Amino acid sequence: MREFAYHRPGDLQAAVALLADGESRPVSGGMTLLPTMKQRLAAPPALVDLSTIPGMAGVTVEGRTVTVGALSTHESVASSPEIVACIPALASLAGVIGDPAVRHRGTIGGSVANADPGADYPAAVLGLDATVVTDRREIGADDFFIGLFTTALAPDEIITAIRFPVPDAAGYAKFRSQASRFALVGVFVARFGPFVRVAVTGAAPCVFRQKDIEEVLARDFTPSALTRISIAPSGLNSDIHADSEYRAHLVMVMARRAVEQALGAPARP
Amino acid sequence: MKVELSINGRAVSADIPPSLLLSDFLRENCELTGTHVGCDTSQCGACVVHVDGVSMKSCTLLAVAMDGRSVTTIEGLAGTVGAELHPMQEAFHVNHGLQCGFCTPGMIMSAVDFAKRHPSPTEGEVRRWLEGNICRCTGYQNIVAAILAGTKAMHAPQGD
Amino acid sequence: MNAHTGIGASILRKEDRRFITGKGNYVADIRRPGMLRGVFLRSPHAHARIKGIDTKAAAAMDGVAAIFTGADLAADGVGGLPCAWGVSNADGTPMKEPARSAMAVDKVRCVGDAVAFIVAETLEQALVAAEAVVVDYEPLPAVVSMLDAIRPGAPAVFDDIPNNTCFDWECGDAQATAAAFAKAAHVARISLVNNRLVGNPMEPRAAVAEYDSGRDHYTMWTTSQFPHVVKVLMGNFVLNIPQHKLRIVAPDVGGGFGVKQFLYAEEVITTWASRKTGRPIKWINERSDGFLSDAHGRDHVSEAELALDESGRFLGLKVRTIANMGGYLSTFGPNIPTNLYGLLLAGVYTTPAIHCEVKGVFTNTVPVDAYRGAGRPEATFLLERLVDVAASEMNIDKVEIRRLNMIDASQYPYQTPVIVKYDSGDPKACLDTALKEADWAGFAERKAASKARGLLRGIGVCTYIEACGLAPSRIVQSLGARAGIFESATVRMHVTGDVTVLIGTHNHGQGHETTFAQIVSEMLSVPTDKIEIVFGDTDKVQFGLGTYGSRSLAVGGTALAKATNKIIAKGAKIAAHMLEAADTDIVFEKGSFKIAGTDRSKSLGEVVGAAYGLVNFPIDVLEPGMEEKAFYDPVNFTYPGGAHIAEVEIDPESGVVELVSYVAVDDIGTVINPMIVGGQLHGGIAQGVGQALYENCVYDEASGQMLTGSFMDYCMPRADNLPNMQITTQSTQCTHTSFGVKGCGEVGTIGSPATVINAVVDALSHLGVNHVDMPATPGRVWRLIHNSATQLRAAE
Known part of the structure; x- marks a missing residue:
């Protein structure tokens, strides 16, 4: 990869300052950025390594809110006893990201900031109506994901934590691309009292909510409630791995399976 | 840029460019060529090493980011148990868990981390763990057998 | 000598230590x-x-x-x-x-x-x-599809080559085949694609x-x-x-796999x-x-017809294949879809008339050449899919139609209508064993159990034969090879009795350093740890043709056995001199040269010592030293074969196919090291399963860009894509190699694509599906299920 300057700031403010040029890039696990740079598709002048900034990793639970530090690795989320107890669907989602070696290094902040259309975390953030906490503000999930690899973050803005409200029930069903193991379609379903949120990743350029499924599930939170509805393929991704019609179909299949899990069925491998 | 780390229990300091990947640092600067590179999309796992005891893909780590950390490669694995061969290395040999040998170092390093976390694993758990380690020769069957045997050996009571 | 390390022993690999300790010496390490x-x-x-x-x-x-x-x-x-x-x-x-x-x-x-x-x-x-x-x-303008390439007005890959056509090859007898079709009670037809693969050694x-x-x-x-x-x-x-x-x-x-x-x-x-x-x-x-x-593999489009009589006997086979050569001719490119394909279309059946036409076509794609199996998986896939289609159309059991048409063990040597003559085999025995190992009879129960879990279960069987042990020089030169494909080996006995073997084949995972040592160990009663196999260096090894076409053991191993026999023959002369006996009275047994019928003997070590010791050595009649070389040029190909059975479960909601069991029964001749053979089978089958379910090299037809240019889009099989495979060998002996070996490197890849796809089609047969192109990806399988459900609804 192209040469670049490397900074390892000791605190958040220093990190933000180093990103002020708008071209330098923050990096934590680097599981997406470094492969991109290796393929010479990105050549930032500097990398600002956030991974040693204190206080940005770990899980805390306060009342009905689980706060996950941005530097928490996928593995630490998957195996966090607090998350397993409060939002098991989030833990199991983290446990199917990438592969073990990637989960040991990749972080939730990096994944959410990157907003890869095939990433898993955006489905949880949007499905759980999480709040993205940055160095300067808090952004609601509905306002955070804007498009393909695009979020509401400013170029020098750094995610410090994600705050997840604890749902009454939640489930995540992922249909992997056989080759890349990214989500071809992933559906996160969460019920908060009478309200249901359904977030879909992998199917379109950006994670999105599927409101008609939400409405049906709000009335009847069972897999069978979904057997009679379908979604339109228009706007969904179409590629050699899955055309949009198949993806639309998979959204419904994965939604049913996510509901099954939310109701206590074990996740399918 | 100056970096100080431990590699296979030995303190190493070097002045290296920030763009140097850990895999290249190990292979080119440290002459530890047991760590292999089999793809450019961070998928094949031939490059897996341990960073502070945890399996990671050295082709997707900056060497400078390893400052202050402890890296173990296939060459140093046996040293971690003070034997000529680590039980997992022995298990790969005994179970014919390798053919061309190219994926083997990463496979073994990945397996050792798995075994630490799963003292009595199922075959399915082994197969799922290997999602990030690709082998083209073995059909994985004897690798899975080797990992099950190696895990058992690693958790066997001392003196067993 | 301790434990038996010779033929038939599953000794652990001598080459492992350097690989498990990170001390391998690959080119990138130099x-x-x-x-x-x-x-x-x-x-x-x-x-x-x-x-x-x-x-x-x-x-x-x-x-x-x-x-x-x-x-x-x-x-x-x-x-x-x-x-x-x-x-x-x-x-x-x-x-x-x-x-x-x-x-x-x-x-x-x-x-x-x-x-x-x-x-x-x-x-x-x-x-x-x-x-x-x-x-x-x-x-x-670019052209990547073979069918497009031969259409009038297609872009010319080479300005002076009309219709992008490299060759129009044929084998078999067109007239006899036409006559067979004229008297057919039924003709089964299939059109299929054999998907382009990238070998991807790690x-x-x-x-x-x-x-x-x-x-x-x-x-x-x-x-x-x-x-x-x-x-x-x-x-x-x-x-x-x-x-x-x-x-x-x-x-x-x-890893090589042909690439x-x-x-x-x-x-x-x-x-x-x-x-x-x-x-x-x-x-x-x-x-x-x-x-x-890297040269790619496969990439055929084919149409085939099988003529049968009313009882289901095969009367004739017609095959028309278009094979992609890519943008240039790679080293062996033209040979793969012709000689290694058409000549295998008899399979294990007695089809009396075969005619095969193959058109080799240039396209704007990476050159296509040999990839593990090379031509033979394509032939097997076409034939075994077609047999299943015929069985289903004629309502004959798919095992019975195979048995009905199989060459009987008593018919060997068997001359096929497509040049090759099989020396040995017993396909019915392999099939019977496979049916037993796979519990074929119990399938209905397993299918019902899958159904109870909402899954469609299918079972597939495939029998195959291949021609390997490349190659008999006389035959292949008549087929277009521009050199002979013999092998050579040198056995050097050191003064201490230790052995160095220099051989022209190349070990890149196959375990040669162990298997070849076992041959020498068997013949000389020297333990394998005193035998070193040297290969891969033209300054050390005088000559060799290398490793491909499952040839190393059949051809290289036979050269090695011949050279070792020369060592024994020379040793006998030295021993005769030492024992003051006639050469002809000396026998070599368990590492000793004996005067037959007496207890007087000299050990191999003593004889080798004498060969280099030169005290009282008959130097005027016998060359000192103990090093012998031999060449072996086979008289025929070897013909491994077998029967494979697979079961799959399909999730009808998502289209995901899971391979749940795989049984292989293979006739690979004498087995030197069963452990290593098992590994070769596992790996070969995994690559064939990869073709059947996962791997596909895709080009964009408009731009000519490769759409599957990394592991992100080209699916390499992972551990969780495969079941534990059940491997059995049931061998007849090759009649012309040392020890009767045949070769095992490619058989798994040859038998498995058809086996798996036959199982997938079986699982979907109730929907009227009679073929699924490879790879049977979830999207493709779901589409078949979805379309048949839609048609069903329309019919209602």
Whole structure:
């Protein structure tokens, strides 16, 4: 990869300052950025390594809110006893990201900031109506994901934590691309009292909510409630791995399976 | 840029460019060529090493980011148990868990981390763990057998 | 001597230690003093004229030692890459054989075609400079599909080759086949695609070349399955380097599968550039460059018809195949879809009349050549799919239709209607064992259990035969091979009785260092830890043809056995002298030379000691020393075969196919090391399962771009894609190799695609599905289920 300057700031403010040029890039696990740079598709002048900034990793639970530090690795989320107890669907989602070696290094902040259309975390953030906490503000999930690899973050803005409200029930069903193991379609379903949120990743350029499924599930939170509805393929991704019609179909299949899990069925491998 | 780390229990300091990947640092600067590179999309796992005891893909780590950390490669694995061969290395040999040998170092390093976390694993758990380690020769069957045997050996009571 | 280490013993591999401790010596690990790094700039266009290449700015960049283009090679008299196997058209005229320069000069013919070689002090400097090389391309319309390539008005890959047609080959008897079809009670038909594959050994290709100006001598370390052939082809036909001035070393090689059995442009250019720059050069392919420059495999479109009588007996087989050659002819390209395909279409059946026509077609894609199985998986897939279709259409049990048509053990040697003559085999026995091992009879119960879990279960059976042990020189030369394909081995006994074997085959995972040692151990009663197998270095091993076509044991092993027999024969003469007996009275048993019928003997160690000791040695009648070499040129191919059975479960909601069981019963001749054979079978089957369910190399038809250029899009089978496979060998002995060995490297890949797809089709047969193209991906399978459900609803 192209040469670049490397900074390892000791605190958040220093990190933000180093990103002020708008071209330098923050990096934590680097599981997406470094492969991109290796393929010479990105050549930032500097990398600002956030991974040693204190206080940005770990899980805390306060009342009905689980706060996950941005530097928490996928593995630490998957195996966090607090998350397993409060939002098991989030833990199991983290446990199917990438592969073990990637989960040991990749972080939730990096994944959410990157907003890869095939990433898993955006489905949880949007499905759980999480709040993205940055160095300067808090952004609601509905306002955070804007498009393909695009979020509401400013170029020098750094995610410090994600705050997840604890749902009454939640489930995540992922249909992997056989080759890349990214989500071809992933559906996160969460019920908060009478309200249901359904977030879909992998199917379109950006994670999105599927409101008609939400409405049906709000009335009847069972897999069978979904057997009679379908979604339109228009706007969904179409590629050699899955055309949009198949993806639309998979959204419904994965939604049913996510509901099954939310109701206590074990996740399918 | 100056970096100080431990590699296979030995303190190493070097002045290296920030763009140097850990895999290249190990292979080119440290002459530890047991760590292999089999793809450019961070998928094949031939490059897996341990960073502070945890399996990671050295082709997707900056060497400078390893400052202050402890890296173990296939060459140093046996040293971690003070034997000529680590039980997992022995298990790969005994179970014919390798053919061309190219994926083997990463496979073994990945397996050792798995075994630490799963003292009595199922075959399915082994197969799922290997999602990030690709082998083209073995059909994985004897690798899975080797990992099950190696895990058992690693958790066997001392003196067993 | 301790435990038995000879034939039949599952001893652990001698070569393992260096690999499990990280001490393997792969080409990428080699470092030479003053070594430069080279990278290739590759064409982003599928088809374009090169109007100019400007290297000036790039050449002036930091660390750049030199930049070479195709014009530089041409100016220096570098020749084109030769094709080593030509085939003829049905009318007897030769195939079209366009010149292939090592680097594109006037035109690029596929994405990935190399246009410049950039050599710099560091890899990064070479990569940066490569970005600064300016190539002025005039893009041309490209054609990637074979069917498009032969349509009138298609873009011409080569300006002077009409219809993009390399050859129109045929085998068999058209007239007899037509006659058979005329009396058929039923004709079963199938159209199918054999998907393009990328072999992807885990070690990317690489080369390190060093020119020694003091000796005017070249050394190249390369990831090759056949270093001696590289030496002849590259030295003699391309670079004009005298053979005694060129050394090729293929050290540890991380998998081959055919991908590394060709002469590649990168090997030539790296070697040539090491002289031009005066410094050693290392080139390592990135994986994504490998997708664009390793020769690919398979890629056929076929139509076939099987004529049957009313009882289901096969009367005749007609096959028409279009095979993709890619943008150039690779080393063995034309041979694969012809001789290694058409000649196998009898399978294990007594079909009396066969006619096969194959059209080889140029397209703007990476060249296609041998990949594990090479032609034989394609033949097996077509035949075994067609048999299933026939069985289903005639409502005959698919096992019974196979049994009805199988060659009986008593019919061997069996002359097929397509040239080859099988020496040995017992396909019915393999089938019967497979049915038992797979509990075929219990399938209905398992299907019901799957159904209760909402899953569609299917079972598939496939029988196969292959021709391997490449190759009988006389036969293959009549089929177009431009050289003999024998093998040689040298057995060197050291004065201490330890043994070094030098052999021309190449070990890149197959366990040769163990298996060959077992042969010598068996014959000489020397333990395997006293035997070293040396290969892969043209300065050490006098000659060899390398490893491919499941030939190493059948051909190399037989050469080794012949050389070892010469050791025994010579030892007998020395022992006779020592024992003051006649040569003819000496027998060799358990490591000792004995006077037959007496207890007087000399151990092998004593005899070898005498051979080098020269005290009282009959030097005027016998050469001292103990080193013997032998060549072996087989009289026929070997014909492994077998029966495989697989079961799949399909999730009808998502279309996901899970392979839940796999049983293989193979006749591979005598087994030297069952453990190693098991590993070869596992790996071979996994690659065939990969073709059936996961792997597919796809080009965009409009742009000619490869859409599956990395592991992100080209699915490599993972551990969780495969079940534990059940491997059984049930062997007859080959009649013409030492010990009756046949070969096992490719059988798994040959039998498995049809087995798996037959199971998938079986699971979907209630929906009216009679064929699924490979790979049976979830999207493809869901589409079949969805369409049949839609049709069903429409019918209601």
